[in-house]
Amino acid sequence: MNSQINRPLALIILDGWGFSPRTEGNAIALAHTPNYDDICANFPRTTLAASGIQVGQTAEAIGNPEVGHLSIGTGRAARSESFRIEDAIKDGSFFENEVLTHAFAQAFAAGKPVHLIGMISDGGVHSSIDNLFALLRMAKRSGITEVYVHCILDGVDVPTRTADIYIEALEIKLADIGVGKIASLCGRYFGMDSRGNWERTARAYTMLVHAEGERSNDAVSSIRNSFLRGIADEFTAPIVVESEPDVPVARVGHGDTVIYFNHRPETMRQLVRSLSLPDELGASKPAVSSYCLTEYDRDFALPVAFKSEPVGNVLTDVLTGSGIPSVKITQSERFPHLTYFFNGGADTQLENEQHILLPTPRSESVDHQPESQSFKITDRFIQSLDQNRSGVFVVNLPAADLVAGTGQVSKTVEAIQYVDTCIGGIVEHIRNAGGIAILTSSHGNCEEMSDVVTGEPQYLTTSNRVPFHLVADGLNGTTLRDGGSLADIAPTILGLLNIEKPSDMTGNDLRKR
Numbered sequence: 001m002n003s004q005i006n007r008p009l010a011l012i013i014l015d016g017w018g019f020s021p022r023t024e025g026n027a028i029a030l031a032h033t034p035n036y037d038d039i040c041a042n043f044p045r046t047t048l049a050a051s052g053i054q055v056g057q058t059a060e061a062i063g064n065p066e067v068g069h070l071s072i073g074t075g076r077a078a079r080s081e082s083f084r085i086e087d088a089i090k091d092g093s094f095f096e097n098e099v100l101t102h103a104f105a106q107a108f109a110a111g112k113p114v115h116l117i118g119m120i121s122d123g124g125v126h127s128s129i130d131n132l133f134a135l136l137r138m139a140k141r142s143g144i145t146e147v148y149v150h151c152i153l154d155g156v157d158v159p160t161r162t163a164d165i166y167i168e169a170l171e172i173k174l175a176d177i178g179v180g181k182i183a184s185l186c187g188r189y190f191g192m193d194s195r196g197n198w199e200r201t202a203r204a205y206t207m208l209v210h211a212e213g214e215r216s217n218d219a220v221s222s223i224r225n226s227f228l229r230g231i232a233d234e235f236t237a238p239i240v241v242e243s244e245p246d247v248p249v250a251r252v253g254h255g256d257t258v259i260y261f262n263h264r265p266e267t268m269r270q271l272v273r274s275l276s277l278p279d280e281l282g283a284s285k286p287a288v289s290s291y292c293l294t295e296y297d298r299d300f301a302l303p304v305a306f307k308s309e310p311v312g313n314v315l316t317d318v319l320t321g322s323g324i325p326s327v328k329i330t331q332s333e334r335f336p337h338l339t340y341f342f343n344g345g346a347d348t349q350l351e352n353e354q355h356i357l358l359p360t361p362r363s364e365s366v367d368h369q370p371e372s373q374s375f376k377i378t379d380r381f382i383q384s385l386d387q388n389r390s391g392v393f394v395v396n397l398p399a400a401d402l403v404a405g406t407g408q409v410s411k412t413v414e415a416i417q418y419v420d421t422c423i424g425g426i427v428e429h430i431r432n433a434g435g436i437a438i439l440t441s442s443h444g445n446c447e448e449m450s451d452v453v454t455g456e457p458q459y460l461t462t463s464n465r466v467p468f469h470l471v472a473d474g475l476n477g478t479t480l481r482d483g484g485s486l487a488d489i490a491p492t493i494l495g496l497l498n499i500e501k502p503s504d505m506t507g508n509d510l511r512k513r
Contacts (some may be wrong), residue, residue, distance in 0.1 A: 007389075007433070007434045007435045008385060008388075008389055008390055008391060008392075008433050008434075009392050009393070009430075009435055009437075009438070009496065009497065010381070010393045010394075010426060010435065010436070010438070011072075011393070011394045011395070011438045011440070012395050012397065012423065012426055012427075012438065012439045012440070013069070013338075013394065013395065013397070013440060014397055014400065014419060014439060014440070015396065015400070015401035015402075015442050015443070016398070016401025016404050016443065016445030017401075017416075017441035017444070017447070017466060017467065018050070018063075018441060018443065018446065018447040018462050018464040018465065018466050019444070019464055019466060020447040020448050020464055022447075022452070025409065025448060025450025025451075025455075025458070026446075026447045026448065026449070027400070027404065027409050027412040027413045027446040027449055028447050029447070030409070030413050031413045031417050032420075033417065033420040034424075035421070035427065036420050039439065039471055040469070043469055043472075043475070044469070044470045044475065044478050044480045045467060045468060045470070045480065046467075046481065046484060046510060047465040047466065047467055047468065047482075048440065048465055048468050048485050048486050048488065049465055049484070049485040049486070050063040050068055050442065050443045050464070050465060050466045050486050051067075051444075051463040051464075052463065053077070054077055054486075054487065055070075055485060056071065056076075056077035057080065057083065057124075058086065061463075062443075063442070063443030063462060063463060063464075064124070064125045064157075064442075064443055064461055065337050065341075065398075066264065066337060068442025068486055069442050070311075070341045071485065071487045072342065072440070072442065072486050072490065073314050073316065073341065074315070074344045074487070074490065074505070075487055075490030075491050075494075075505030075506070076505055076506040076507060077485070077487050080263075081308070082263045084309075085128070085263060085293065085294075085306055086130070088306070089130060089131070094134050095134070097305050097306075099303045099305040100259075100291070100305050101142075102303070103257055103289070103291045103303070104139060104142035104144055104257075105142065106257060106289060107142075107144055107257040107289075108142055108144055110255060112146075112256050112257060113146035113147065113253075113256050113257070114139055114146065114148070114256070114257045114259065115148050115250070115257065115288075116136070117150045117208070117258060117260050117261070117271070118131075118132060118260055118262045118268075119154055119191070119262055120132070120151045120152065120153065120154065120163070120166045120167060120170055121157055123157025123158045123460075124157070125157040125264065126154075126192065126262050126263070126267055127264070128263070129169075129170070131261050131263070131293060132149070132170075132261050133177070135261055136174065136177045136179060136180050140178055144179065145179065146250075147179050147180040147181070148181055148182075148249060148250040149174075150183055150184045150185075150208055151185045151219070152185075152186060152187070152188050152192055152262075153166075153186065153188065153223070153234065153236050154166070154188060154233055155187070155188075155232050155233025155234040156188065156233075156405060156459070157460070157461075158460070159458075159459060159460065160407075160459050161232060161233060163236065164220050164223040164224050164227070167185070167219050167223060168220050170182065171219070171220070181241075181243075181249050181250070182241050182249070183251075184207050184208060184240050184241060185219055185223065185241070186207055186213070186236060186239065187232075187233055187235045187236035187237070188233075188267070189234050189236075190203045190204045190237070190238060191204040192262075192267040193267075193270055194266045194267045194270065194336075195362060196270075196362075198274075201270040201271055202274070203237070204238060204271055204274075205275055206238075207238035207240060208252045208275060209252050209286060210251065211240045211248040213237065213238030213240045214238065214239045214240070215239075215240050215246075216240070216242065217243075217244075218241075219239070219241050222239045223236065223239075226239075253286050254286040254288070255286075255287065255288070255289075256286065256288050256289070257288065257289045257291070258275065258276060258288045259291045259292075260291070260296070261293045262294075263306075264294075265294065265295065265296040268296050269297055272290070272292065272297075272300060273300075275288070275290070276300075276302060277300060290302050290303075292304050294306050294308065295307050295308045298347065310345040310346045311344030311345060312344070312504060313502040313505065314343055314490070315342075315490040316343050316350055316353055318499060318501075318502060320350045320352050320353060324352070324390075324391055324497070325352040325388065325390070325392070326391060326392045326393075327353075327354045327356065327394070328342070328355050328356065328393075328396075329356040329377055329393065329394070329395050329396070330356075330358070330395070330397075331359070331360045331372060331373035331376075331398065332357065332358075332373075333360060333398055333402060334398045335355075335357050337396065338355075338394060339355055356380050358373040358376045358380065359373075360372060360373055366399070366402045366406060367403060367406050370399060370403045370411050370412070370414040370415035370418060371414075371415065372398070372399040372403075372415070373399070374397055374399045374418050374419055374422045375421075377396075377397060378422040378425050378426055381395050381426055382426075382429050385430065385435075395426060397419050397422055397423075399418060400412060400445075401443075401445050402415075403415040404446045404449060405459060406459075407449065407457040407458070409449050409457075412449065416446060423439065427439075431471070431473060435472070436470070436472040437470075437472065438468070438469065438470055438471070438489070438493070439468070439471065440466060440468045440469070440486070441466035441467065442486070443461050443462070444463070444464035445460075445462060448462045468480065468489070470510075470511075478512075479512045480511060480512065481510055484507075484508075485507065487506060487507035488508055488510050490505060491505050491507045491508050491509050491510075492507075492510045492511065494509075
């Protein structure tokens, strides 16, 4: 293909901006959004499925930014690694996986313990507790007697203050399967940092290797005591479980086997580096045999049970093949989504593809600075557009979604109003350049911040549909069809650019013919 674009196109992804007819707990409905309201009133719009089977998830799964960006960028309901693992457990192939069978066989032959490290959650974004249960059953079948679970607590992808319930369920399952003990606990703030806060990772490392942390002989009680002190699941400081006073249940030691069971890569990289790769913390560490459920980083050169299957012919591939530059702009929290996930699981940056990252200060608290990096992102878009008035610009504005995760409706309303100001600036500049703007979202969140039945605060993302708006001058009565999904966005963009979509893309142009 050798098509050329003669006007710019901006894809604006408003994370967490779902659609709901309710006004209670709907921060979008409560916010003053003159720019967004103008777009709703004057340009073609529809709503898109952002969760479930239409985006490659299980039917009951809620939306999330990872799957959302994967579907948007690939133009299909790409099967996520979590979905592949779930299928493997169901059809039994999980228990025949060569990497996992080797891990357990090696531990059995050496007479050494197996340590299972990951987040105890059924949120599905970073991990699945079902994967842990499958590993425990596999350990039992392999004749392993020493199996220790090192639990990372969630409270973000599942309701807050529920870690005790998950750990209690794990204890019951351990007894039912007949193998395994809980050895340690810590919140994801420590165990899954992905922003270079190595001091947090060091706390998790010393808990695992040196049994440093609060001591307790009852995992569930220790979590509940933490709740009573006002500490949420994710911020739970390292806790070492003791079998008797001053005797930890287990430490990770020389010759042991470690299996990391999270399926999402970037939030496991620091912990894996610190424990399983040499010299990251500049200290001696036990030589362990390490295995990863999915591929966290190709440079790690560790055995991987379910290797990544990058999706080809994604939107960025097609644009590059057509000689069209693409620019992706966002802040730290969504950079992997706009690059790795949007590009179908590819780590490499393509020719004619530019990545612009606006770092989020480590000290920034989203509820104290609800606008986050929104204005900086907008400024960089305007600068980029002024420098090159052609190409496709993908702009991710995550501030509202990040604040919604705190459960604070008023602060989320503030964030939405800041984002609305940015929408106005981006759309104005793209229209002045004779271009096209598309507004959408990767998943819902802000539109449903209270439980429909109880009215209690809700901290989770939703399964609601998300908006899709096509903004440009001279659309000549263009209308959009109903019933679409996020997978239809890439084909729509290619259609607007007069580029034929590849057969790999199962999505379809949203414009009515």
